[in-house]
Amino acid sequence: MKKIKGGVTSPKGFKAAATAGGIKYQNRDDMALIASDVPCKVAGTFTKNIVKAAPVKWCQEIVKNSENAQAVVVNSGIANACTGTQGYAYCQETAGEVAKVLNISQNAVLIGSTGVIGKQLPIDKIKVGIQNLCKIKSDLLESGTKAAKAIMTTDTAEKELAVEIELDGVTVTIGGMCKGSGMIHPDMCTMLSFVTSDVAISKDLLQKALSVVVDDTYNMISVDGDTSTNDTVLLMANGMAGNTLIKEENDDYHKFIEALKEINTCLAKKIAGDGEGATALFEAKVIGAESKEQAKIISKSIITSSLTKAAIFGHDANWGRILCAMGYSGAIFDPEKVDLFFESVAGKMQIIKDGVALDYSEAEATKILSQEAVTAIADIKMGGESATAWGCDLTYDYIKINADYRS
Amino acid sequence: MKKIKGGVTSPKGFKAAATAGGIKYQNRDDMALIASDVPCKVAGTFTKNIVKAAPVKWCQEIVKNSENAQAVVVNSGIANACTGTQGYAYCQETAGEVAKVLNISQNAVLIGSTGVIGKQLPIDKIKVGIQNLCKIKSDLLESGTKAAKAIMTTDTAEKELAVEIELDGVTVTIGGMCKGSGMIHPDMCTMLSFVTSDVAISKDLLQKALSVVVDDTYNMISVDGDTSTNDTVLLMANGMAGNTLIKEENDDYHKFIEALKEINTCLAKKIAGDGEGATALFEAKVIGAESKEQAKIISKSIITSSLTKAAIFGHDANWGRILCAMGYSGAIFDPEKVDLFFESVAGKMQIIKDGVALDYSEAEATKILSQEAVTAIADIKMGGESATAWGCDLTYDYIKINADYRS
Numbered sequence: 001m002k003k004i005k006g007g008v009t010s011p012k013g014f015k016a017a018a019t020a021g022g023i024k025y026q027n028r029d030d031m032a033l034i035a036s037d038v039p040c041k042v043a044g045t046f047t048k049n050i051v052k053a054a055p056v057k058w059c060q061e062i063v064k065n066s067e068n069a070q071a072v073v074v075n076s077g078i079a080n081a082c083t084g085t086q087g088y089a090y091c092q093e094t095a096g097e098v099a100k101v102l103n104i105s106q107n108a109v110l111i112g113s114t115g116v117i118g119k120q121l122p123i124d125k126i127k128v129g130i131q132n133l134c135k136i137k138s139d140l141l142e143s144g145t146k147a148a149k150a151i152m153t154t155d156t157a158e159k160e161l162a163v164e165i166e167l168d169g170v171t172v173t174i175g176g177m178c179k180g181s182g183m184i185h186p187d188m189c190t191m192l193s194f195v196t197s198d199v200a201i202s203k204d205l206l207q208k209a210l211s212v213v214v215d216d217t218y219n220m221i222s223v224d225g226d227t228s229t230n231d232t233v234l235l236m237a238n239g240m241a242g243n244t245l246i247k248e249e250n251d252d253y254h255k256f257i258e259a260l261k262e263i264n265t266c267l268a269k270k271i272a273g274d275g276e277g278a279t280a281l282f283e284a285k286v287i288g289a290e291s292k293e294q295a296k297i298i299s300k301s302i303i304t305s306s307l308t309k310a311a312i313f314g315h316d317a318n319w320g321r322i323l324c325a326m327g328y329s330g331a332i333f334d335p336e337k338v339d340l341f342f343e344s345v346a347g348k349m350q351i352i353k354d355g356v357a358l359d360y361s362e363a364e365a366t367k368i369l370s371q372e373a374v375t376a377i378a379d380i381k382m383g384g385e386s387a388t389a390w391g392c393d394l395t396y397d398y399i400k401i402n403a404d405y406r407s
Numbered sequence: 408m409k410k411i412k413g414g415v416t417s418p419k420g421f422k423a424a425a426t427a428g429g430i431k432y433q434n435r436d437d438m439a440l441i442a443s444d445v446p447c448k449v450a451g452t453f454t455k456n457i458v459k460a461a462p463v464k465w466c467q468e469i470v471k472n473s474e475n476a477q478a479v480v481v482n483s484g485i486a487n488a489c490t491g492t493q494g495y496a497y498c499q500e501t502a503g504e505v506a507k508v509l510n511i512s513q514n515a516v517l518i519g520s521t522g523v524i525g526k527q528l529p530i531d532k533i534k535v536g537i538q539n540l541c542k543i544k545s546d547l548l549e550s551g552t553k554a555a556k557a558i559m560t561t562d563t564a565e566k567e568l569a570v571e572i573e574l575d576g577v578t579v580t581i582g583g584m585c586k587g588s589g590m591i592h593p594d595m596c597t598m599l600s601f602v603t604s605d606v607a608i609s610k611d612l613l614q615k616a617l618s619v620v621v622d623d624t625y626n627m628i629s630v631d632g633d634t635s636t637n638d639t640v641l642l643m644a645n646g647m648a649g650n651t652l653i654k655e656e657n658d659d660y661h662k663f664i665e666a667l668k669e670i671n672t673c674l675a676k677k678i679a680g681d682g683e684g685a686t687a688l689f690e691a692k693v694i695g696a697e698s699k700e701q702a703k704i705i706s707k708s709i710i711t712s713s714l715t716k717a718a719i720f721g722h723d724a725n726w727g728r729i730l731c732a733m734g735y736s737g738a739i740f741d742p743e744k745v746d747l748f749f750e751s752v753a754g755k756m757q758i759i760k761d762g763v764a765l766d767y768s769e770a771e772a773t774k775i776l777s778q779e780a781v782t783a784i785a786d787i788k789m790g791g792e793s794a795t796a797w798g799c800d801l802t803y804d805y806i807k808i809n810a811d812y813r814s
Contacts, residue, residue, distance in 0.1 A: 049731060049735040050735075051731055082759070084763045118726065118763075228731065307589065320523065320525040323458050323525075324458055324634075328456040335458040335489070355489055356491045395806060396806050399806065402717035402801075403720045404721045404723060
């Protein structure tokens with residue numbers, strides 16, 4: 001597997017574009033298009049929030065019932081959530097417009113929206129934006145980057161990535177972009193993530209691969225414990241790499257899964273590290289677990305704890321809050337057997353052994369915790385399973401951003 | 408039922424005291440004692456966090472196995488949690504010292520601790536403190552107030568209350584004090600709460616009454632989603648009011664429950680409103696629910712949402728975040744039937760009807776949300792049940808307090 005510079009336009013046959021639709025923001029791109037030259041198989045995972053945005057409902061329908069998809073159109077600024085039948089009708093109009101301009105079926109057009117909940121889309125502006133997007137779409141790497149920028153809301157940087165793998169001597173490429181910074185506590189998948197590939201694979205296996213990977217990546221991050229109404233991951237595969245069609249769980253399938261996991265782990269970590277107001281990526285690794293499920297529950301509880309997140313912001317080795325968060329996670333373990341370590345580029349040190357504090361140096365711990373990415377490792381000494389979850393620190397800027405987001 | 412000025416010393420035969428033990432803080436009281444002139448029946452509810460502080464384990468043992476209890480000694484500054492066998496041994500020494508000075512059994516002494524996790528208690532200072540407390544204990548109202556002040560950590564005000572009820576012509580009094588401001592998301596009960604009464608009641612019914620009431624009060628508040636290692640509610644009843652012993656669920660029992668609920672609702676709301684850094688008490692009321700359980704799950708999800716809490720701090724009628732939090736609560740309802748209202752002393756207004764925003768005045772909504780106590784009312788139109796949960800806004804000061812709590 002080789003990481004390459006690029007994003008959604010890296011796989012063969014994928015183009016992208018961005019434009020300033022004037023949906024909410026001034027003087028910046030806020031609409032993006034990804035389109036494939038040929039029809040794609042598509043897989044998707046969506047929020048488990050029962051309050052689902054109109055574009056989520058639209059995409060669920062396409063992923064379930066359409067044989068193919070060929071384009072995704074995304075806007076930032078307005079989430080098109082809690083917008084009733086009018087909101088869903090706007091999805092139809094949006095897809096209809098893309099279909100008309102690209103000369104494809106309306107049922108081949110996926111839609112993503114992110115931003116304020118409860119406002120209706122300015123559908124006329126959306127239509128003008130679509131005309132522009134379809135005119136300028138290109139397979140240049142910079143088009144992918146522009147698209148990744150256009151879907152940002154409170155994100156501070158665009159998030160994109162591409163990898164290449166070889167399947168039977170043929171180069172297969174996967175590219176992805178995503179956005180997400182607040183209302184991040186995915187239960188199925190996170191805000192918006194779009195992954196493209198030129199792999200040839202059956203629709204069933206494409207969905208299976210995505211579902212497996214999402215569980216270990218997007219579903220293991222949290223910024224603020226709020227599961228969004230719009231969480232969507234879409235994976236489009238157009239088969240243009242020319243590899244032998246993957247239609248069973250063979251070696252090629254597993255190589256593809258591995259690459260897909262790499263892409264989505266990196267994208268998910270980018271979301272966690274760019275959490276609203278965050279100054280640090282905070283990783284929690286639980287090892288020595290009886291089951292993977294147990295390790296997941298505990299690691300996610302650690303990165304979700306507001307008190308732990310505030311301590312990370314303060315570079316404070318307040319390990320009691322970590323043990324506390326493990327204790328209320330719902331998973332069963334023996335607190336008096338837990339070993340805890342902190343690790344970063346500045347070093348690694350053990351803080352507690354068998355549930356009780358060692359005589360560690362606070363200065364040394366603070367140095368380790370003052371880096372841009374810090375990890376807490378908890379060994380619960382019950383078995384051989386492990387899991388990792390990713391979050392961020394809780395800062396003044398999270399409050400600043402969210403006390404006045406709408407205005 | 409009559410609210411009276413007072414606290415834990417209001418019921419007959421209860422005394423209290425506070426002293427500066429020098430546990431962690433300088434120049435302030437940090438130890439408190441509550442003692443009854445005669446043995447009491449005692450009931451308790453404790454944290455469900457599997458990481459339990461030593462005093463929690465100690466109290467569970469007393470509540471379960473001791474026929475009577477007669478005193479509670481409490482310290483702030485150090486939680487005596489994650490302190491291993493040494494921590495538990497210090498509980499024995501602490502209870503032993505109180506028992507010796509008051510000439511009661513060691514198994515009649517309850518213990519509460521709150522503060523930093525992981526540090527050992529300075530047991531010699533604790534013993535000196537106990538000597539002082541036992542010397543100065545008194546039944547004056549101000550002794551109760553001093554005790555309520557001594558158990559504070561990041562609390563900004565002491566929290567105490569008393570009510571009187573008449574049972575068969577006899578006046579029965581209930582008094583209470585509590586503390587709690589951070590690490591507040593009780594799952595069984597909250598940080599520390601001590602309730603005294605001179606009611607005559609059987610031990611079984613005392614425990615039953617407490618358990619019922621805790622579910623609707625402390626278990627319905629949250630400050631930061633972190634369930635503490637030390638959560639404890641203790642209820643002591645010494646029978647000195649002289650009412651006919653309550654030994655079945657008769658009228659007197661129900662009157663007692665009603666008064667106990669009043670006391671604990673008020674104490675729980677004081678904790679929520681004094682959440683770390685909070686500027687407002689935030690109440691979420693879910694009405695029209697199919698079951699009380701459903702209403703509880705949804706209302707608690709609303710007051711726990713970081714994004715909603717930040718919006719309340721910004722006086723921003725960001726109702727989309729409330730609907731979002733309802734949606735990921737785990738309870739099932741139809742988002743397109745929800746009506747939502749905001750209410751405070753400044754008025755009441757409907758914001759959404761059947762899941763979609765009304766054309767309300769943002770200025771008016773901001774006025775309603777700028778008060779010290781604000782309520783969101785969600786009608787889910789499925790039945791006649793309801794529930795209320797209490798939280799607070801999420802502010803810069805929460806970060807300030809918790810990024811550097813230990814130092």
